[in-house]
Amino acid sequence: MNYQQIFKRYEIKYLLSMQEKEFILEVMKPYMKLDKYGHSTIRNVYFDTDTFRLIRRSLEKPVYKEKLRIRSYKAAKENDNVFVELKKKYKSVVYKRRLVLASSQAWECFQKDIPLPVSSQIANEIEYFRNYYKPLYPKVFISYEREAYETIDGSDFRVTFDENILYREDDFSFASGIYGTPILNEGKLYMYMYKTRYTKSFVATLAVLPAIVCVVIMMVNGNVGAGVAVAGTFSLVRFRSVPGTAKEIGAIFLAMGTGLVAGMGYIGYTLLVAVLLGAAGMLYNHFDFGMKKKMSLYKTLNITIPEDLDYNNVFDGLLEEYTSEYELTHVKTTNMGSLFKLTYNMVLKNPDQEKELIDNIRCRNGNLEISISRQTTENGEL
Numbered sequence: 585m586n587y588q589q590i591f592k593r594y595e596i597k598y599l600l601s602m603q604e605k606e607f608i609l610e611v612m613k614p615y616m617k618l619d620k621y622g623h624s625t626i627r628n629v630y631f632d633t634d635t636f637r638l639i640r641r642s643l644e645k646p647v648y649k650e651k652l653r654i655r656s657y658k659a660a661k662e663n664d665n666v667f668v669e670l671k672k673k674y675k676s677v678v679y680k681r682r683l684v685l686a687s688s689q690a691w692e693c694f695q696k697d698i699p700l701p702v703s704s705q706i707a708n709e710i711e712y713f714r715n716y717y718k719p720l721y722p723k724v725f726i727s728y729e730r731e732a733y734e735t736i737d738g739s740d741f742r743v744t745f746d747e748n749i750l751y752r753e754d755d756f757s758f759a760s761g762i763y764g765t766p767i768l769n770e771g772k773l774y775m776y777m778y779k780t781r782y783t784k785s786f787v788a789t790l791a792v793l794p795a796i797v798c799v800v801i802m803m804v805n806g807n808v809g810a811g812v813a814v815a816g817t818f819s820l821v822r823f824r825s826v827p828g829t830a831k832e833i834g835a836i837f838l839a840m841g842t843g844l845v846a847g848m849g850y851i852g853y854t855l856l857v858a859v860l861l862g863a864a865g866m867l868y869n870h871f872d873f874g875m876k877k878k879m880s881l882y883k884t885l886n887i888t889i890p891e892d893l894d895y896n897n898v899f900d901g902l903l904e905e906y907t908s909e910y911e912l913t914h915v916k917t918t919n920m921g922s923l924f925k926l927t928y929n930m931v932l933k934n935p936d937q938e939k940e941l942i943d944n945i946r947c948r949n950g951n952l953e954i955s956i957s958r959q960t961t962e963n964g965e966l
Contacts, residue, residue: 591680660758662688712947747773
């Protein structure tokens with residue numbers, strides 16, 4: 585059976601009474617139904633250091649936090665599958681990456697402190713986490729009854745209700761019965777809401793921009809203020825997001841130019857301008873016009889790390905392995921000092937190993953944001 589290994593969710597949590605739950609269920613009836621799992625009993629074992637470093641960090645409510653657990657959705661015997669999960673929260677977004685192992689395999693790895701019997705990116709990230717916080721111990725067993733709902737229309741919105749939440753600090757076996765100390769007062773439960781987001785692409789902007797400009801010009805054509813209107817149209821083009829490259833700016837103005845020509849009524853010229861300038865751009869790209877030799881080896885690397893990770897030497901070994909030279913050029917704090925953003929200029933030994941380098945960095949920075957781009961000057965690129 586194939587299990588989902590990677591999750592990205594926007595979670596909202598509510599503490600409810602039983603009466604509030606019944607009211608919400610009644611309101612949800614026309615829109616939601618029990619998912620394929622329906623009612624289940626979830627068992628979790630959370631790992632931490634002997635000083636409870638992870639939970640103490642979590643209680644501080646930082647911008648970024650992470651935890652490691654083993655989870656089972658039923659009473660698991662030695663050969664039953666369990667999930668080894670690395671769960672992170674960054675800017676209120678929850679990321680979960682997990683592996684599926686037999687219960688006996690998972691426990692053997694943690695009890696004997698041996699590597700997981702899986703070779704994958706997720707396994708590498710879990711191993712780095714274990715080594716970074718080493719030694720880790722099972723600290724708490726948490727169980728709860730979950731009731732899970734999904735939308736009838738098939739969208740990605742989900743609601744779950746967790747009740748009878750119990751914890752214990754011994755007997756971490758998934759084969760044991762459900763017992764422990766209640767976490768919530770009697771008659772209380774947690775409701776979780778999950779949602780995934782998405783954004784429109786730059787291509788959509790290019791597709792509609794000529795038509796928009798065409799309409800503007802058709803409306804003002806023949807009027808005394810046409811020139812002012814055209815200037816106003818161009819001045820209104822302002823993107824409040826990441827600045828585009830010279831190529832993207834050129835594409836935007838090519839699209840606007842063809843829209844202007846079409847708006848003035850010169851349809852033939854519109855086709856000619858679009859074809860000629862588009863072909864010129866394609867030729868420049870094809871022949872790497874303006875590029876220096878071996879320019880593909882020169883890269884700028886941006887890494888986001890948690891504030892408690894000492895950046896002075898943590899990436900040196902990796903960069904020495906994958907680059908012929910590198911330099912830390914910029915360090916910046918962000919999110920009220922809870923994160924660092926590091927910028928390196930580097931020369932790759934082999935451009936084909938770029939993904940391999942990124943995957944190794946992901947293990948060390950907790951899968952926070954990493955970007956590699958062409959090396960740019962201090963003032964940006966045009």
